[in-house]
Amino acid sequence: MISLRNVTLRRGTKVLLDAASVTVNPGEKVGLVGRNGAGKSSLFALLAGNLHEDGGEFLLPPSWRLAQVAQDMPETEDSATDFVIAGDSRLMAAEAEVKAAEAAGDGERMAYAYTALHDAGAHDAQARAQALILGLGFKTTELNHPVNSFSGGWRMRLQLARALMCPSDLLLLDEPTNHLDLDALVWLESWLKRYEGTMIVISHDREFLDAVTNVTLHIDVGRLTRYGGNYSTFEETRAQQLELQQAAYDKQQEKIAHLTSFITRFKAKATKAKQAQSRVKALERMEKLAPVLASAEFTFEFKEPANLPNPMLVLGDVDCGYAPAEDAAAGAMPTVIVRKATHTVSAGQRIGILGANGQGKSTLVKTIARTLAPLSGIVTEGKGLSIGYFAQQELDVLRPQDNPLEHMVRLAKEALPEGESGREQDLRTYLGAFNFSGDMVKQAVGTMSGGEKARLVLAMLVWQRPNLLLLDEPTNHLDLATREALSVALNEFEGTVMLVSHDRALLRAVCDEFWLVSRGSLAPFDGDLDDYQQFLLDEAKRVREAIKESQKEARAAAAPVLAPAARKSSSNLKALQRDLGKLEQQMLELQTQKNAMEARLSTLSDPQEIGELGLKMQTIDESLADIEDRWLAISEEIEALSS
Known part of the structure; x- marks a missing residue:
């Protein structure tokens, strides 16, 4: 087990752990939570052996194998499959030992090396690696693409697959969901539930933590x-503790009164009914979450829009995608991702946009946000439409060399009439509400954390006073408390929300309806998020079956080469069955020989004999694999003839 006894841990002059004690038992799945900067990543560094305790005693079983996601961006021309296979440290060591034994000509060493290679799973390593790659959202056509051909987010997915490939007793995952879409996230949850070792995960995704953890460690x-239990259990316990503090309780009551007042005023009005219902959901969550929010780094709210056009916009047979590049060959065709989208967006709607990776969610949002021009069709905007757009790459759009105040000054100049600009003190005060106070308003954005950059983008969005919010993965860099603050702010927002997110807690709290982008089309999704997760599992099953069918066809095409008798007698079922029986007899004989060799191997002492026997066993393994392929091909032909 892992044991910390009165451990003190410092980074520079900051004390992150002060005489902390805790025990983690084998097989436990632990969620590590706490504010940004509390020391979660430093504790991971301690567990990984990259930091040492400054006081107390830290114990980790020396025999435990550790796996964690490398944080560096991989730079290699290796294929995606080979890169992930290389994450299996046990297999890599076995392959290295085989090469060394063969180079030395040491028979005994070779025999042991071959056995270790087999035990390390060399026979199915490629299949295991590719299952991980496909599960994390890659296409089958990308399995052999060079790692360097993928974007940064996809390369980080390969780093995750590489960590999962590594046999381990302790798995450390630091924000594993940041670069995942909801379909890959559902797959990862399923994989981690089957993981047999001890796992410690840092995540700001509430539902992910609830799904994969049974213990929570809180750094504060x-x-x-x-705390025993998942994140929701921790949160409820923590909320009860905070309720005992009068300040937190008062803040909670003030927020509840605000929401209740809105519900009372607008619940009976048809034009506000949906918004009132959203506030009811917020109130239900607020009753237990407000104490947690009271301890958050900040809370905020969106300004009331100046007007609410209805409809906000209308999509009429819109094709979304990408026009040919300027240097493309003459006659190059545009790339259409979503076809004939026809929908109306009304005032006050709260729409969650769902869809598996690569189906076109972001492309649709970019088209609505005017970042991409429609390839065909018409987007009709309501008079006075004001869009606030948070893009996945919005943090990259910020100017690294500029500070928050410079960003706000530039925004104010663009929004105000010519010759006017916002007073610097007013802008400083405004930034202070988003926790940019003192010297932080003059700190270069490039030196800030992802969470601080996300807060700045939110501040800029709120200042623009939009009536339509387009949010594409807005929570990637936000901690749990800030996500809750965003959830409450969105529920209080008077305008329309269109949200793409893999954060299911945010989708459940904010959205009243869902659109599904799938197979090139856009349609309402008739169901909730649980229905959608089942849809994703069904889609994954469909893809697996399609891959299986294509492999079956490939094997059938190769059957004449693998089994000449089957080719000559393809119309004769009895002849095929005789061939199948012969192959089964051959497999039985080879397996019997292999068993006898394995028994003999344990009694030998002469290195030369051991080496020769090891080579013979390798030859038998190869023969067995070939016969099994032929057996499978004939079996499928028999099945086809029988049907």
Whole structure:
């Protein structure tokens, strides 16, 4: 087990752990939570052996194998499959030992090396690696693409697959969901539930933590506290503790009163009914979450829109996608991702946009946001439409060399009439509400954390006073408390929300309806997120079956080469069955020989004999694999003839 006894951990002059004690038992699945900067990543560094305790005692079983996601961006021309296979440290060591034994000509060493290679799973390593790659959202056509051909987010997915490929007793995952879409996230949850070792995960995704953890460790002001149960259990317990603090309780009551007032005023009005219903959901969550929000780094709210056009916009037979590049060959065709989208977006709607990876969610949002021009069709905007757009790459759009105040000054100049600009003190005060106070308003954005950049983007969105919010993965860099603050702010927002997110807690809290982007079309999704998760599982099953069918066809095409008798007698079922029986007899004889060799191997002491026997066993393994292929091809032909 993992044990910390009165451990003190410092980074520079900051004390992250102060005489902290905790135990993690073998096989436990632990969620590590706490504010940004509380010390979660530093504790991971301690567990991984990259940091050492400054006081106390830290114990980790020396025999435990560790796996974690490398944080560096991989730069290699290796294929995606080979890169992930290389994550299996046990297999890599076995392959290296085989090469060394063969180079040395040491028979005994070779025999042991071949056995270790087999035990390490060399026979199915490629299949295991590719299952991980496909599960994380890659296409079958990308399995052999060079790692360097993928974007940064996809390369980080390969780093995750590489970590999962590695046999381990302790798995450390630091924000594994940041670069995943909802379909890959559902697959990862399923994989982690089957993981047999001890796992510790840092994540800001509530539902992910609830799904994969059964213990929660909370870091707060140097203390490390263990809670039994998943994140929701921790949160409820923590909320009860905070309710005992009068300040937190008062803040909760003030927020509840605000929401209740809105519901009372607007529940009976047809034009506000949906918004009132959203506030009811927010109130239900607020009753238990407000104490947690009271301890958040900040809370905020969107300004009331100046007007609410209805409809906000209308999509009429819109094709969304990408026009040919300027240097493309003459006659090059545009790339259409979503075809004939026809929908109306009304005032007050709260729409969650769903769809598996690569189906076109972001392309649709970019078209609505005017970042991409429609390839065909018409987007009709309501008079006075004001769009606030948070793009997945919005953090990259910020100017790294500029500070938050410079960003706000530039925004104010663009929005205000010519010759006017916002007063610097007003802009400083405004930024202070988003926790940019003191010297932080003059800090270069490039030196800030992802969470701080995301807060700045939110501040810029709120200042623009939009009536339509287009949010494409807005929570990637936000901690749990800030996500809750965003959830409440969106529920209080008077305008329309269109949201793409893999954060299911945010989707459940904010959205009243869902659109599905799938197979090139856009349609309402008749169901909730649980129905959608089942849809994703069904889609994954469909893809697996399609791959299986294509492999079956490939094997059938190769059957004449693998089994000449089957080719000559393809119309004769009895002849095929005789061939099948012969192959089964051959497999039985070879397996019997292999068993006898394995028994003999344990009694030999002469290195030369051991080496020769090891080579013979390798030859038998190859023969068995070939016969099994032929057996499978004939079996499928028999099945086809029988049907």
